[in-house]
Amino acid sequence: MLEDELLKWKLRRGSPEALAKVYEKYIDAMLTLAVGLLSNRAAAEDVVQDVFLSFARSARNLRSQGSLRSYLATGVLNRVRDRHRQLHRQAVNLESVDEPVCRSAGPDQTAILVEQIARLDQAVAKLPQEQREVVLLRLKMDLKFRDIARLQQTSVNTVLGRYRYGLDRLRSLLNGEVDR
């Protein structure tokens, strides 16, 4: 948080180093969120590109008092929603769900993990959009439920319900496929 404060302060003064630091710090997290929300790697890359270019243009006038992570995640979320509106909420094609990347597994575990992660990714893609947003914003972006509620323009209780139903549905879909 302190680092973000310093970065915001530098960004308002036009520091390219600060922009590069923000980019390196958050680009993968935002791409992960976009992929999770869209289930389409190419579309997700377009979204994060839009988000960071817009951020670069407006960084000098940045007035957010929250975390940069939350600020950028909001940008991703809004663009994903725009895209959904444009596409009239096309049905998820599980065949098109990109294979996720696992960066922490050893060579002998990779094959198993990739399969498990693919199932996890597909299961997340099957969640209703509101539940998917809550689950990903909470677990991947570390946003607080009240912040998610503000983004979804609903009550905290509704968000908590969506989170609970989302996880229950994931449990049902995975049915034992997620193992450590």
Add this chain to the structure above:
Amino acid sequence: MRSRRLIEEAIRTRLNSTLDSPLRDQLLARALREQEQSQETQPALDGPVIRRMIMKNSIVKLGIAAAIIAVVGIGITEFLGTGSTSGTLWAQVAKNVETSSSVIFRTRGTGSRDPNDDWPNGYTVYWRTATVSRMDKYRGGQIHRTIYTNLDTKTLIGLFHDHKMYNEEALSDERVQQARTGWGWIAPQELINLGRSLEHHALGQKTIDGVLCEGIEAKGPDSSTARLWSAWRPATPSSRKSRAPAVVRAQWTSSAGTWT
């Protein structure tokens, strides 16, 4: 069926996407270009956001100028205390302001383009000479940022009082030049010239914050008005022998807001 905790952990740790190198580098380069291009049309270092607005028309220029002159008086009243004063003619005030070599002022407004970070509750106090500036930003009555800029040494130091940390950075020649240009528009001499360039008439005398001031009202082509209340006195005993800031206060009203 696995527990919710395991699923949460799996999503946290195993769902990760990474932007591939070529695209990663290209996007960063493009973002940096966008940032650079956007700055070519942005105000200079530390310049209030309202700077761009003053270019629109003459009365807005005076309005903003009035706001800045106003804070000269507020700043001195608040930080240097009040002393004995006497009513003076506007012309004398103007003359004295023109010979001032430094300014102390506070910016705060109710317009939508308030230059402070924390509108509408925050305000900023400036101490400024031709090459050195100190800017204190207040939030909720407490100071939370101090920014020192020295154009001679080309350095900028920021103190984050609320986080108990600071940052120091070197200023490029370009940013120094931007700062010199940006500071110029709030120079007292320029403000006085701006006021004189518009149609104005005398309002008489009025006591503001214990200081007896002379007033003028200027009118712009868009029917906006700017009222300037001014007085003159040395800011400190020691400054009687040197050039000292002027004490001026003003109120400006237009569709963009009110400054006092």
